[in-house]
Amino acid sequence: MAKTAYSNNIGCYVVDEDMQIVDSVTFNLSKEIFKKLSKFEWLDEEKAIIGKHDAIFLGKKQNTEKLKLTDDPKLLRKILNTLSDKIDLKELRIRNILETKIAIANSLTKDMLLVQSINNVDEIDKVSNTLAKRLREWYELHNPEFSRSIGDHYRFAKIILEKNKTELLEEINVDENLSMGANISDIDLFQIRELAKQIVSLKELKSKHESYVLEIMEELCPNMLAMTGALIGAKLIAIAGDLRRLALFPASTVQLLGAEKALFRHIKTGSRPPKFGVLMQHPLVASARRCDMGKVARALANKITLALKVDVYGDKSSDSFGKKSLSDLEKKFKK
Numbered sequence: 001m002a003k004t005a006y007s008n009n010i011g012c013y014v015v016d017e018d019m020q021i022v023d024s025v026t027f028n029l030s031k032e033i034f035k036k037l038s039k040f041e042w043l044d045e046e047k048a049i050i051g052k053h054d055a056i057f058l059g060k061k062q063n064t065e066k067l068k069l070t071d072d073p074k075l076l077r078k079i080l081n082t083l084s085d086k087i088d089l090k091e092l093r094i095r096n097i098l099e100t101k102i103a104i105a106n107s108l109t110k111d112m113l114l115v116q117s118i119n120n121v122d123e124i125d126k127v128s129n130t131l132a133k134r135l136r137e138w139y140e141l142h143n144p145e146f147s148r149s150i151g152d153h154y155r156f157a158k159i160i161l162e163k164n165k166t167e168l169l170e171e172i173n174v175d176e177n178l179s180m181g182a183n184i185s186d187i188d189l190f191q192i193r194e195l196a197k198q199i200v201s202l203k204e205l206k207s208k209h210e211s212y213v214l215e216i217m218e219e220l221c222p223n224m225l226a227m228t229g230a231l232i233g234a235k236l237i238a239i240a241g242d243l244r245r246l247a248l249f250p251a252s253t254v255q256l257l258g259a260e261k262a263l264f265r266h267i268k269t270g271s272r273p274p275k276f277g278v279l280m281q282h283p284l285v286a287s288a289r290r291c292d293m294g295k296v297a298r299a300l301a302n303k304i305t306l307a308l309k310v311d312v313y314g315d316k317s318s319d320s321f322g323k324k325s326l327s328d329l330e331k332k333f334k335k
Contacts, residue, residue, distance in 0.1 A: 003055040004070070005046070006079045009095040010087060012046045014053050019082045025049050029095065034102050042067075059279060061284035101318045111243040113215045117209050118234035128199055129151065135195050142189065143181045145174045154203045159198040226322030227300075228282065235278045236304075245307040255279060255301035284329060296333055303329060 003022065005014050011026040025045045027033050036043055042062050049068070050057055058076060132153035140147045146168040150156045159168065169176050201268060214230040220243055224233050239257045240246035246254070249272040256263055258277025267271040275294030279285050279301065288296040303325040310321050 003053045004058050004075060004079065005053070005055040006058045006076075006083075007043075007046055008083075008092075008098070009034060009099055010091060012043075012049050013079075013083060014049060014055050015079055015082060019078050021082065021086065023049060023053060025222060030097065031098075031102055034095075034099050037107070038099070038103065038106070044276075065071045094311055109242065110216055111237055114213060114220065114234055115238040115242070117213050118231070118238050121206055121209050121213065121231070122235075124202055124209070128206070131195065131199050131202070135199060137191070138192050138195070141182060141183050142192070142326060143179065145169060145179055145181070153199065157199040159205075161193055161196050161200065219307045220316075221308065221311035222316055222319035223278070223310045223322030223325075224304060226319040227304050227307045227326050232278055232281055239278070243308075244312055247305075247312040249305065251301040251305045254255070254305055255297050275313065284333060288333065292333075296329075299329060299332070 003016055009027070011024055013021055014023040016022050025048070027037075027043065027045060033043065040062050040251075042061060045059070049055075050067055056070050057068055058072065058079065060071065061067075061069060135153075135157060136147050143160075143165045146160075146165075147156070149172045150159070163171075165179075165181065166176055169179060208328050210230065213234045214225075217225040217230045217233055221233065221237075227233070228236065236254065236257055237243055237246055240249060250258075256274055256277050258279075259274035260277075262271075262274035265271050276285060276297035279297045280293075282297075282300060284300055285293055285297050307322045307325060310316065315325055
């Protein structure tokens with residue numbers, strides 16, 4: 001009599017033509033077992049029981065073992081009806097939960113890590129700017145002339161850690177006796193410098209994250225990286241959610257990513273529609289004349305969508321397509 005083998009996450013069962021269970025084996029409760037089952041790989045227990053009864057396996061498998069397979073849906077319904085009274089539902093629940101946990105863990109991709117890192121870069125920027133404003137207001141009580149002479153927050157924080165008020169005023173040719181700043185104690189100045197240290201450390205952390213973003217972009221999408229640079233490309237991926245979803249977007253959507261508020265305002269109130277979003281930060285768009293920015297952003301978005309498709313569906317071992325596309329755009333708009 002022909003026998004059929006069927007596996008679920010509890011074990012492998014062999015049934016005869018009358019839908020009677022003639023043999024079964026229970027799988028161990030382990031992550032390795034469930035990983036193999038989710039990838040449709042053969043387990044040693046399955047091969048042993050199938051070989052013992054010369055059974056046909058019902059279901060999908062990587063057929064490297066030359067075993068007989070079938071996917072008859074009617075036969076599957078009959079076997080499930082037979083097993084419904086034999087399976088311990090509590091055990092099935094426990095194993096289904098474990099299988100779900102493994103599936104969630106295996107769903108992690110590099111672009112998910114990329115999204116988190118680029119979002120953190122943006123948040124570090126916001127936090128640093130807020131702290132830098134507080135640092136300037138605080139330090140201006142002591143030395144307002146120097147604070148107003150330097151615009152870069154990071155450089156300002158680093159300098160006040162290295163030099164005192166007298167040295168800083170000499171750099172900008174201001175007599176210390178004519179300064180509007182009050183003299184404060186070393187204890188007060190220490191607290192100001194502690195804040196400056198945090199701003200410097202945040203800047204260094206941001207640089208490390210940007211290097212990490214660049215590494216992931218080089219691995220995931222070298223052609224898009226050549227077109228957009230690491231930060232702009234990563235922001236596009238973060239807004240889309242992941243790389244594959246971004247690759248499915250039309251060029252018109254890529255062009256407006258990051259300008260959602262302006263787009264919804266246009267739809268709701270009839271105001272002027274946006275012409276670009278994140279792509280505004282791209283050197284090609286930023287350097288174009290105002291009347292040409294929309295045209296440049298549209299052409300850039302077209303090339304980016306093509307580069308994305310090469311990275312996701314084609315050969316991403318080289319960034320030659322992205323470099324050539326960017327070069328063509330630069331020649332076109334240079335004229």
